[in-house]
Structures are given as C-alpha cells and as structure tokens.
Amino acid sequence: MKKFINMILVILMSFFIIGCNDITQNKIYKIKPPENNSLSIKGIWRINDYKILDNDIYSLNNRKFLIGEDIEICNEYVKLKDIDYGNITYKLKLVKDDYVISYEEKYNIGNLNLNKDNYEVISVFYNNNIMFEFIKNTDKESFIFYNGALYNVSLVSQINQPVDSNIKKENNKIDSNLINYYNYPVGVYLGIKSNNEEDNTEEYKTVYVSFQNDKLQPIREKSGLIVPRMNGIWSINKKYREKNDYYYEYFNANPINNKDFINNDNKNLDNIDKNRYISINFVGNDYIATEVYEGNKFTGKYGKYEVLPIDNITSNIPIVISDIYSDDAKKVFKQVYDNIVNNFSEEEKQKYSSYINYSNFSLKRANGKWNVIGKISPAYGLEDSGYDYTLNFKHNKKLVNYDSLLIPWKTLKRELPDIKDAFTSPNERIALILTEKGLLIYEIENSKINNAPLDIINMDHNDQIIMAEWCIGDYVDNWAKPFLN
Numbered sequence: 001m002k003k004f005i006n007m008i009l010v011i012l013m014s015f016f017i018i019g020c021n022d023i024t025q026n027k028i029y030k031i032k033p034p035e036n037n038s039l040s041i042k043g044i045w046r047i048n049d050y051k052i053l054d055n056d057i058y059s060l061n062n063r064k065f066l067i068g069e070d071i072e073i074c075n076e077y078v079k080l081k082d083i084d085y086g087n088i089t090y091k092l093k094l095v096k097d098d099y100v101i102s103y104e105e106k107y108n109i110g111n112l113n114l115n116k117d118n119y120e121v122i123s124v125f126y127n128n129n130i131m132f133e134f135i136k137n138t139d140k141e142s143f144i145f146y147n148g149a150l151y152n153v154s155l156v157s158q159i160n161q162p163v164d165s166n167i168k169k170e171n172n173k174i175d176s177n178l179i180n181y182y183n184y185p186v187g188v189y190l191g192i193k194s195n196n197e198e199d200n201t202e203e204y205k206t207v208y209v210s211f212q213n214d215k216l217q218p219i220r221e222k223s224g225l226i227v228p229r230m231n232g233i234w235s236i237n238k239k240y241r242e243k244n245d246y247y248y249e250y251f252n253a254n255p256i257n258n259k260d261f262i263n264n265d266n267k268n269l270d271n272i273d274k275n276r277y278i279s280i281n282f283v284g285n286d287y288i289a290t291e292v293y294e295g296n297k298f299t300g301k302y303g304k305y306e307v308l309p310i311d312n313i314t315s316n317i318p319i320v321i322s323d324i325y326s327d328d329a330k331k332v333f334k335q336v337y338d339n340i341v342n343n344f345s346e347e348e349k350q351k352y353s354s355y356i357n358y359s360n361f362s363l364k365r366a367n368g369k370w371n372v373i374g375k376i377s378p379a380y381g382l383e384d385s386g387y388d389y390t391l392n393f394k395h396n397k398k399l400v401n402y403d404s405l406l407i408p409w410k411t412l413k414r415e416l417p418d419i420k421d422a423f424t425s426p427n428e429r430i431a432l433i434l435t436e437k438g439l440l441i442y443e444i445e446n447s448k449i450n451n452a453p454l455d456i457i458n459m460d461h462n463d464q465i466i467m468a469e470w471c472i473g474d475y476v477d478n479w480a481k482p483f484l485n
Helices: 002-021 055-060 176-183 328-342 346-351 409-415 475-483
Strands: 027-031 043-052 070-073 078-080 083-085 088-095 100-102 119-126 129-136 141-146 149-157 186-196 201-212 220-223 225-229 232-243 246-255 276-283 287-294 304-309 361-366 369-376 387-390 421-424 430-435 438-445 455-457 464-472
Touching: 129 464, 186 225, 186 276, 186 430, 186 475, 201 225, 201 232, 201 430, 201 475, 220 475, 225 276, 225 464, 225 475, 232 276, 232 475, 276 361, 287 361, 304 361, 304 369, 328 369, 328 387, 421 464, 464 475
Parallel strands: 246 276, 276 464
Antiparallel strands: 027 088, 043 070, 043 149, 070 078, 078 083, 088 119, 119 129, 129 141, 141 149, 186 201, 186 464, 201 220, 225 232, 232 246, 276 287, 287 304, 361 369, 369 387, 421 430, 430 438, 438 455
C-alpha cells in the first residue's frame, strides 16, 4: 500500500513539473525593483556587431552605438554613452519564435536562429518609458534592440558594487535626473473622443503635442487613434458589420508600419447574433477600456463595461479584474459591490442585475487622474446605463503607464477654478489643462505653471480625453512620423 501511494505521488509531481514548464504562449512578468544583486543581465556589455532593422528610426537618432562601445546595466541604473539613467524598472517576457522585434523589417526573434523553445526578453524602462529590449541568449552573449538597431553584445565585466544613482557626476558628465531631464524633448499622444448626441455616435482622433529646443512644436492631428506600444506604433479604428439583420460594432488594431500584418477580425465575428454598440473610455499600451450596449433600442446609454486586450481586440471574452490585479482583487471587487447592493432600496434592487460580473469595469478620468470604476448593469430587459461606482485600486502598470501630476489637483483647482482635467509631463516641463475654453498648453518653470498658455487646442464640451501617452528624448521625433504622412 505504501509503495502504491509513493507511485501516485511521483506521478502527481511529474504532472506539476510538466505544467510548470509548459509555456504555450508569450507571457509577461514584472521584475520587481531589484533589492539585491540577482538581476540576470547585470554587467557591462560590449557592442560586437549590429544590424539596422528600422532605418527611419535609426537615422533620426544621433544616439547610436559603435562597435566596441559598452552598455552598463545595474539594479539601480543603466549607463548609455556616459550618461547614468536612474529610476530604472525591468519587465521580463517569455516569448516564442513569433515574437516581433521590428515590424518595419518583419523581423521576429526566430530570425536570430537561436533554436530555443522559449526566449527571455527583458524590457528596460526609464521613468516609465521603454529604453531598449534585451534579448537574452546566454549568460555571455545576447542582443539589444535600441533605436531601430539590433546590437550583438557580449558580457565583458561583472558589476559587484552597488552604485547610488543619485550621485552627481563629476568632470562635466551629465546627471540626467537633476539637469538634463527637464530639458529633454517631450511629447504626448492625446486620444480624443467626440460624442454626437443627436445620433449617438462618436469619432476618434489623436493629437500630438511636443516641446523641444525650448519651444512648443507645431501641434499635429490625425483621425483615428494612434497608439504607442512596446512593439511599435499602432492604429485603432472603429468598424461595424451587418449580418443576419444585426448591427455589430467593434474595433480593429494594426501596427502602422507593417502592411503585411494579418488582422484576425473575422475570427471572432463569424457568428453575429445580436446588435452591439461599443465606445472607448480609455486607451493604454496593451488594453482598451470600453462601454458596451447589446440590445435593440440603443439610445446612447451603455449597460456594461469591458476591458479588451489590443492584441485580441475583437475578442468576445473581456478580461476580468484579476487578470490585471491579483486574485485578491476579486475579494475587494465583491466587497465594494456587496456594500452598494446592500444599501439599495427594494425598488432600486429591481432595476439592476443581481449577478456580480468581474469583467464589468472600466477606466475614466476624474480630478486629474485615471480611476478604475465598476458598473452594476441594468436588470434584464431594462434600458438604462446601470449604476457606476469607484473601485479604489491603485494604478497598475498593465493598464496605466504614467499618470502623475507635478502640481496637486487641489492646488490646480484653487488657481484655475474652471479646470476640468490636467496632465503634466514626466520631465515636469509642460502641463495640459482642460477648461471650458479648450485644452491649454503651459510651460512649467520651477514647478509652477506660467501665467500665459503657449497655445490652446479647441475642444467641444462633449469631447473626452481617453488617452495620454508620453515620450521623452529621441522618441519625440519618432512619434511625430505617423502624423507627417
């Protein structure tokens, strides 16, 4: 009997081992800010060779590496071209051969001919902006994709002593956190939704605001949503399909520099059996947050929320709250939901669905920040917008990359009573203030907004800002390219 039990335990353990090693799709892991010396790519890496994968991006940037130059990677900082960058974070992805390094050249990680089942790709972020991707081959030989070029690198030295990234550089070297960061070029993609109340439709556009060389650059605008992502710049556009007497709205997403990208719209749209109207509340790097109506009497009121991955934007299955946060998020979600429902009157309870839906959440702007909100949908057969409530979840990098105000909202509200929304750049150089007059662009000096705006973008009272994605440094010119065509 004991022998039989042992055999069963061995079999069960083998299943667990197999399960732990079975990676069937690209997976992403956030590496915590290192508190020890365990960072696997830590060291000094030397450029051995390089291949240009995106000539436009490479030619626009003057920060290019030469063969023989070094890149220093540590827990607390990254050193490029004799400049130390602090406030570094890392994100690990386990990917397959089809992981795209460059959409411009249709270059996948499989083209490296490393013959692996899975690959470690570590994205390096500086102040929440991606600097480069480190493609790990061995402990001694790897690749770095930076500003349009793929560099072959080898480890030449270990780094054993921790370095304080806040130490000022001597001999006229640049401390980017204290001096140049404020003077760096900065830009922002603003996604704007314009609602038409007469026919319950909406339109989307993207405005690009940039500031460099001590002046505001020409403001650029393009219809549709232009979305910066880790694997390039994408476009998101609204579409619809009419089939079997049903009208079905959805969004499609494509990388703008890859004409051969295969869009799988039809995959999830073959069996349309209902009317569906959808609108976007928020756009991030990897997800969009939407509001949805399904029924036969659409009047502009949306009865539920859905968050969809951009990589599978036509999916019929929205993500649930625990896909973004931990499993404990469901407990918090349910506690808030139960508290609200228990305070409903009997009459109110009849108006709303009695079932909790962990995918019924979205993001909206309020008081100068993105807020995670839930919805209790209307009861079956009732046409209403449901009941919204706030979920006090802290910002999660899976949803929101950067959402900080240099000047507190209460201070802005006191100084600008008619303010509706506000954004400040990561390098604390410009501020965007939404008022009834429009979107005012200000320069910031000494952590204060200048008296006179640099420019004003006209905004209708029904317009909503649904995306604010910032870039710093060399990316400012790159992000302008989609608006020049």
